Amino acid sequence: MTKHQKRLSVPNSWPVERKEATWTVKAGAGPHGEAGVPLLILLRDVLGYVNSKKEARYALNQGTVLVNGDDVSDVRRPIGMFDILAFTEREEYYRVFPDEGGRLALTAIDADAADSRLGKIVGKRQVKGGDFQLSLHDGANIRVGEDEAGEYSAGDSIVVDNETKDVVAHFPYEEGALVTAVAGTHAGEIGEVEEITVTAGSGPNTVRVTEEDGGFETVADYVVVIDENFTGGDAAVTTGGENE
Structure with missing residues (x-):
């Protein structure tokens, strides 16, 4: 290929x-x-x-x-x-x-923030031995004990230590949560969840997000829960050469 x-x-x-x-x-x-x-x-x-x-x-x-x-x-x-x-x-x-x-x-x-990464939970299932496996947006799987599995739901976000693979922070997907849109026409916008609407049938669930200067509604799958530590900073978006 x-x-x-x-x-x-x-x-x-x-x-x-x-x-x-x-x-x-x-x-x-x-x-x-x-x-x-x-x-x-x-x-x-x-x-x-x-x-x-x-x-x-x-x-x-x-x-x-x-x-x-x-x-x-x-x-x-x-x-x-x-x-x-x-x-x-x-x-x-x-x-x-x-x-x-x-x-x-x-x-x-900064260097301290580079020790862990954010992941959106897209699935949860019980595995052999009684533990639960959390499937993340990037394809990674994190194993948690049966006694703590009830804390996590699809749509939540977790912070995973890069070395130990332990969960070091948990951000539930709920009204009042800080989120960023990662797809759709509002990608890159950040605000707080105002309302979550569960759609009957095969249609996608939606979420209403409030911003400082307004708000927007988008598909629930398009948002990821974050906290203030994941905003701000300077983004490098310029392009360079084309050589192979």
Whole structure:
């Protein structure tokens, strides 16, 4: 299979300019599914730390580029919403966060915040032995004990320690919760949940979100619960070179 991707058909969340060239790198297998952005695009086109795929491979082989606390060696490794990128030699740390319009952008964070990542719970099921498995938006699975499983529901968000994989914070999906829209026409907007509407039948549930200067209504699947620590910062959204 080809390792290239036509720019015109990339997901809207990818931070690339579609008309500057015909091709870009294709994401490899991994988390976030088709929405995941190849690491090469962030290193080359967004941050400008490398000029080519060859330089990116060299940089990754140094062991100073971490994704969610782990070394990465594949330039096509998919990067997606709420992943943590750490450049240990530069002492620079970023969280992937949707900007207005739904494009994934890099928000600068401090070193302490880079020790954990946010995940939206999209499923929960009991596994052998009585424990429960929480399935997250990026494909990761977190195991919790039967005695604490009742605290978590689909739609909630949790913060997972990158080293221990333990849950260190929990944000319930409920009225009054702070959320950000990650898809749809209101992607990148942040506000508080005013009302959750459960739709009978096969239609999607909806949520009404209040902002300082108004509000909006969107599909419940399009919002993620966050807290104030996940907002603010400077996002890098500029593009760089096109070399392979």
